[in-house]
Structure formats: C-alpha cells, structure tokens
Amino acid sequence: MSEERLQAIRERIDALDGQIQDLIAERAALAQEVARVKLDAGEEALFYRAEREAQILRRVKERNNGPLSDETMARLFREVMSACLALEQPMTIAFLGPEGTFSQEAVLKHFGHAIKGAPQAAIDEVFREVEAGSADYGVVPVENSTEGAVNITLDLLLRTSLKICGEVELRIHDHLMSRERSLEGIRTIYSHAQSFAQCREWLDSHLPNVRRVAVSSNSEAARMAAAENGAAAVAGATAAELFGLNRLAENIEDIPDNTTRFLILGREDTPPSGEDKTSLLVSSRNESGALFQLLKPLADNGVSMTRIESRPSRQGMWEYVFFVDLEGHREMPAVASALVELERNASLFKVLGSFPKAAL
Numbered sequence: 057m058s059e060e061r062l063q064a065i066r067e068r069i070d071a072l073d074g075q076i077q078d079l080i081a082e083r084a085a086l087a088q089e090v091a092r093v094k095l096d097a098g099e100e101a102l103f104y105r106a107e108r109e110a111q112i113l114r115r116v117k118e119r120n121n122g123p124l125s126d127e128t129m130a131r132l133f134r135e136v137m138s139a140c141l142a143l144e145q146p147m148t149i150a151f152l153g154p155e156g157t158f159s160q161e162a163v164l165k166h167f168g169h170a171i172k173g174a175p176q177a178a179i180d181e182v183f184r185e186v187e188a189g190s191a192d193y194g195v196v197p198v199e200n201s202t203e204g205a206v207n208i209t210l211d212l213l214l215r216t217s218l219k220i221c222g223e224v225e226l227r228i229h230d231h232l233m234s235r236e237r238s239l240e241g242i243r244t245i246y247s248h249a250q251s252f253a254q255c256r257e258w259l260d261s262h263l264p265n266v267r268r269v270a271v272s273s274n275s276e277a278a279r280m281a282a283a284e285n286g287a288a289a290v291a292g293a294t295a296a297e298l299f300g301l302n303r304l305a306e307n308i309e310d311i312p313d314n315t316t317r318f319l320i321l322g323r324e325d326t327p328p329s330g331e332d333k334t335s336l337l338v339s340s341r342n343e344s345g346a347l348f349q350l351l352k353p354l355a356d357n358g359v360s361m362t363r364i365e366s367r368p369s370r371q372g373m374w375e376y377v378f379f380v381d382l383e384g385h386r387e388m389p390a391v392a393s394a395l396v397e398l399e400r401n402a403s404l405f406k407v408l409g410s411f412p413k414a415a416l
C-alpha cells in the first residue's frame with residue numbers, strides 16, 4: 057500500500073519537474089531575447105542589471121509561502137537567473153583569491169554559479185582588473201561585524217573611478233583544520249590576520265602555546281597546512297574541502313554571528329531598485345563642529361545615515377575622510393537635495409555609488 061502511495065507521489069513530482077524544466081527553458085529563451093534587444097539598442101549593452109535582479113529576488117521572497125524558507129527559494133531563483141545571464145553574456149568576476157576564500161563564497165552568493173571567477177592575489181588587483189575591463193565586476197570585503205572596517209578597501213575606494221553597484225553579507229564560520237587528527241599534534245597555525253583576530257579567545261584557551269603565523273589568505277593558510285606535518289589552519293569550509301583537511305574544531309569564531317559585508321564594484325551607475333543605499337566619501341575642514349555642519353543636510357532632508365567610518369586622508373596630518381552610507385538612491389529627491397547641500401560644504405565629495413540593499 058505505502059509502495060503505491062509513494063509511486064503516485066513520485067509520478068506527480070515527475071510531472072511537476074517536467075513543467076518546471078519547460079518553464080525554465082522558456083525563461084532562458086526570454087533572457088536571450090532581452091540580450092538581442094539590448095544589443096539592438098546600440099551603445100554598450102549592459103547585460104547584468106543589479107537593480108532588476110534585486111527586485112526579482114525580493115519579489116520571490118514576498119511571494120513565498122513555504123515550506124521552503126525565503127532564503128532557500130531566493131537562492132534557487134538566484135541560480136536560474138545566473139544561468140540565464142550566462143546565456144546572454146558570461147560575466148567575469150574578480151575577487152580576492154585564491155579559490156576557497158570567503159570572497160569567493162560572497163561572489164557565488166551574489167552572482168550565482170554561472171560566472172567565471174577571476175581570483176586575484178590582493179584587493180588592489182581586484183580594483184585594477186575591473187578598472188582595466190579585464191573583469192566585468194569585482195567583489196571586495198569592506199567591513200566585518202567583529203573587526204570593523206577593511207582599511208585597504210576604504211583607501212582604494214578613495215582613489216578608484218569604479219562604482220559600488222551592490223553589497224552582499226556573508227556569515228563567516230571559521231574552522232580549525234589540519235591533516236592531523238587531533239589538537240595534540242599541532243605546533244603551528246596559519247591564517248589571515250583578520251581570522252586570527254576573530255578567533256583569538258578560542259585559540260588562547262585551546263591552543264595557547266602554539267605558534268600563529270599570519271599569511272595572505274585563509275585559503276593560502278589551508279594550502280600550507282595541507283603540506284606540513286603538525287600544521288593547522290583557521291579557514292572556512294570551502295578551504296577545508298578544497299585541500300582535503302580534517303575539521304578539528306568547528307565554528308571557533310569568538311562572536312557567533314560574525315558577518316562580513318562585501319561590495320560589488322562595477323564601471324556603471326545602477327538605477328534605483330526601490331530599496332537602495334548610497335555610499336559617499338566626504339571630507340570637511342579640520343575645525344570644531346565641521347563634521348556636524350557637513351552632515352546636517354542629511355538630517356534636514358530626513359535622510360538616515362546608516363554608517364560612518366573615518367580614515368586618514370593621507371594629504372595632511374590629522375585630516376580625515378569619512379565614508380558615509382545613507383538610506384535611499386541618489387536619484388530620490390530628498391537624497392539628491394541633501395547631496396547638493398553637502399557637496400557645497402565639503403572639501404572633498406565623491407558619490408561611490410547608489411545600489412540595491414542586499415537581497416539575499
């Protein structure tokens with residue numbers, strides 16, 4: 057009896073799979089048609105549309121009634137769209153490599169798997185690849201919930217002509233991995249300085265006398281641990297898989313909801329998606345109350361500031377530039393008029409980009 061019921065359900069699943077497959081193929085054919093329209097329009101065709109993708113993913117979540125979670129449903133559509141976009145034009149995405157880093161995870165979360173990843177040795181090379189047109193987009197870490205800003209990224213944003221066209225947040229789980237089978241045999245631990253900082257308490261209490269060596273990436277740490285007796289690495293799950301290491305301890309980060317935010321960098325401005333943010337770079341004269349005066353137009357126009365970060369300007373001693381994130385797109389009237397006033401009082405003013413809030 058149960059065998060018959062199973063058979064009947066499986067027949068319904070088969071029928072639905074057939075329909076889903078036909079619908080996906082129909083959708084992919086429409087994406088090809090979109091590509092033809094874009095090419096016919098002349099000028100430089102923009103295949104990837106960050107604002108459109110964000111709208112589609114938000115709508116998928118709104119429509120969802122379970123039993124799959126909103127995130128799971130959105131991830132499935134993320135992959136369908138990624139495959140459709142690859143039919144139009146395969147995208148090359150530069151990120152801080154090598155393979156197996158959290159940056160690569162961020163790339164796949166944001167763009168899906170139908171892209172060509174271009175791992176770079178350093179964050180400035182990610183910027184350069186996109187500036188030079190060798191990559192379509194770049195993904196760089198900008199802040200971590202435990203460690204704060206990624207200063208090298210902020211310094212590069214100061215100088216780049218690239219635009220921020222998206223953001224992606226990634227929960228970071230650090231694991232201790234080794235080809236050894238127990239903690240006793242570990243004499244050296246490799247990791248990126250940021251991961252060491254994020255796991256300091258765990259390492260101090262479980263492996264207090266083991267040498268810690270900072271290297272250029274977590275993935276490089278895992279590669280070194282795979283090549284050496286008595287060595288371990290602190291890195292993510294992808295790196296453990298890539299180098300075939302045993303996970304000796306999982307989720308060793310000191311703060312359990314450790315999250316890193318990454319920026320998507322491109323060469324074009326992104327139109328409004330309906331739920332956007334704007335990132336700015338501003339500097340004021342070095343006088344008391346100057347920062348307050350500089351940012352006052354935001355409050356006057358009812359624009360919320362969600363983040364402010366300062367960095368030395370490198371032009372004069374004790375001069376700072378501020379990285380400011382606002383709610384809303386620069387084309388929204390309130391944001392536009394706040395920016396006009398803000399620019400008037402700033403000694404340096406640069407809009408780094410308006411972009412959709414993370415949809416995944």
Ligand SMILES: O=C(O)C(=O)C[C@]1(C(=O)O)C=C[C@@H](O)C=C1
Nearest residue numbers: 087090103104105108137140141
């Ligand atoms: O609507 C477009 O402009 C498309 O190219 C189609 C599509 C999609 O698959 O829905 C594909 C890629 C874009 O990034 C956005 C959406």
